[in-house]
Amino acid sequence: MSKLSFDRILQTQGFGTRKYCRELIDDGEVSVNGEVIQSYKTTIETDGLIFSIFDEEWTYHEHLYIALNKPANFECSRKPSHHPGVLTLLPEQFSWRDVQPVGRLDHDTTGMLLMSDDGPFIHAQSSPKRHIPKVYVATTAEPVSDELVQQLLSGVQLHDEPELLAAKICRQLGTHQLEIILEQGKYHQVKRMLAAAGNHCAALNRSAIGQLTLDSLGLAEGEWCYLAPEQIALLAPDNQ
Ligand code: URA
Numbered sequence: 001m002s003k004l005s006f007d008r009i010l011q012t013q014g015f016g017t018r019k020y021c022r023e024l025i026d027d028g029e030v031s032v033n034g035e036v037i038q039s040y041k042t043t044i045e046t047d048g049l050i051f052s053i054f055d056e057e058w059t060y061h062e063h064l065y066i067a068l069n070k071p072a073n074f075e076c077s078r079k080p081s082h083h084p085g086v087l088t089l090l091p092e093q094f095s096w097r098d099v100q101p102v103g104r105l106d107h108d109t110t111g112m113l114l115m116s117d118d119g120p121f122i123h124a125q126s127s128p129k130r131h132i133p134k135v136y137v138a139t140t141a142e143p144v145s146d147e148l149v150q151q152l153l154s155g156v157q158l159h160d161e162p163e164l165l166a167a168k169i170c171r172q173l174g175t176h177q178l179e180i181i182l183e184q185g186k187y188h189q190v191k192r193m194l195a196a197a198g199n200h201c202a203a204l205n206r207s208a209i210g211q212l213t214l215d216s217l218g219l220a221e222g223e224w225c226y227l228a229p230e231q232i233a234l235l236a237p238d239n240q
Contacts, residue, residue: 001045001047002045002046002047003043003044003045003046004043004044004046005040005041005042005043006021006025006030006037006039006040006041006042006043006044007021007022007025007040007041008021009044009046009049009051009060010024010025010030010053012062012097013058013060013061013093013097014092014093014094014095014096014097015053015093015096016093016096021040022040024053025037025039025040026040029053029054030051030052030053031051031052032044032049032050032051032052033050037051046060046062047060048060059226061226063116063117063118063121064094064097064099064115064116064117064118064226065114065116065118065121065226065227065232066090066094066099066114066115066116066224066225066226066227067112067113067114067115067212067214067217067219067224067225067227067231068086068089068090068112068113068114068115068219068222068223068224069110069111069112069113069214069217069219069220069221069222069223069224070086070089070105070109070110070111070112070113070221071089071110071221071222072107072108072109072110073107073108074086074088074089074107075107076101076103076104076105076107076113077104078100082107083107086101086113086115087099089222089224090115090224094115094117097117098117099115099116099117100115100116100117100122101113101114101115102114102115102116102121102122102125102126103125103126103185105206106188106191106204108203108204109204109205109206110203110204110205110206110221111136111137111204111205111206111207111214112206112207112208112209112212112214112217113206114209114227114235115224125235126185128184128185130237131183131237131238132183132209132210132235132236132237133168133181133182133183133208133209133210133237133238134181134182134183134185134206134208134209135179135180135181135206135207135208135209135213136179136180136181136182136190136204136205136206136207137173137177137178137179137180137204137205137207138177138178138179138180138190138194138201138203138204138205139176139177139201139202139203139204140176140177140178140194140199140200140201140202141176141199141200141201141202142176142198142199142200143175143176144172144174144175144176144177144178144199146172148178148194148197148198148199149170149171149172149178151197151198152166152167152170152178152180152193152194152197153166153167153169153170154166156193156196156197157196158186158189158192158193158196159192161186165184165186165189165193167180167181167182167193168181168182168183169181176202179207180193190204191204209235210234210235210236210237210238211234211235211236212227212231212234212235217231
């Protein structure tokens with residue numbers, strides 16, 4: 001539980017500088033339960049706080065934990081060069097809060113992308129030591145064979161990698177489709193593994209991280225949602 005003054009609340013939530021947030025309040029643009037906040041000095045309990053700015057409702061979040069269904073042709077990089085960045089799919093104030101993608105998907109990869117402004121969470125989720133499974137559905141250019149599945153399961157040699165990299169699980173879903181579960185997060189890993197096994201990745205979707213599936217979130221491409229604590233708990237290694 002913590003109480004904050006309203007200008008501080010708006011600032012922490014990414015609505016602008018302290019000065020600008022005070023102006024918003026002075027202009028009568030901020031309300032709680034239909035009552036306009038009269039002074040920026042008003043302090044209020046932040047836990048569960050819902051407030052409105054310009055008649056749009058926002059829930060106070062100390063930290064943001066977000067899942068985005070990433071469409072193709074968006075870049076995860078902070079300084080995108082050829083396509084718009086994924087941050088453009090979120091409300092503008094989230095960028096002010098320094099929300100970042102947790103790991104990266106290639107610009108042409110679709111599916112579940114986590115985003116957060118919680119440094120330790122980002123670090124823990126990205127740590128190779130934690131072995132959090134990531135589930136990918138890959139569409140292949142050439143037909144899938146038993147041999148391809150076996151190769152991906154037993155490990156393939158990627159350039160610059162000291163050891164063979166293997167899928168934790170790999171199963172055929174269709175003539176040109178595979179489900180691949182990886183516990184590492186190397187650069188272009190699925191595409192490079194498929195290429196090293198003699199096939200080619202034509203399309204790639206991340207369908208789950210840990211036990212949290214994109215299907216369970218019901219997000220259309222380009223949509224995002226806040227993650228509840230019980231959903232965050234599913235983003236864990238299998239053995240936890
Ligand atoms: N592996 C890839 O090759 N690309 C991604 O975007 C994710 C995993």
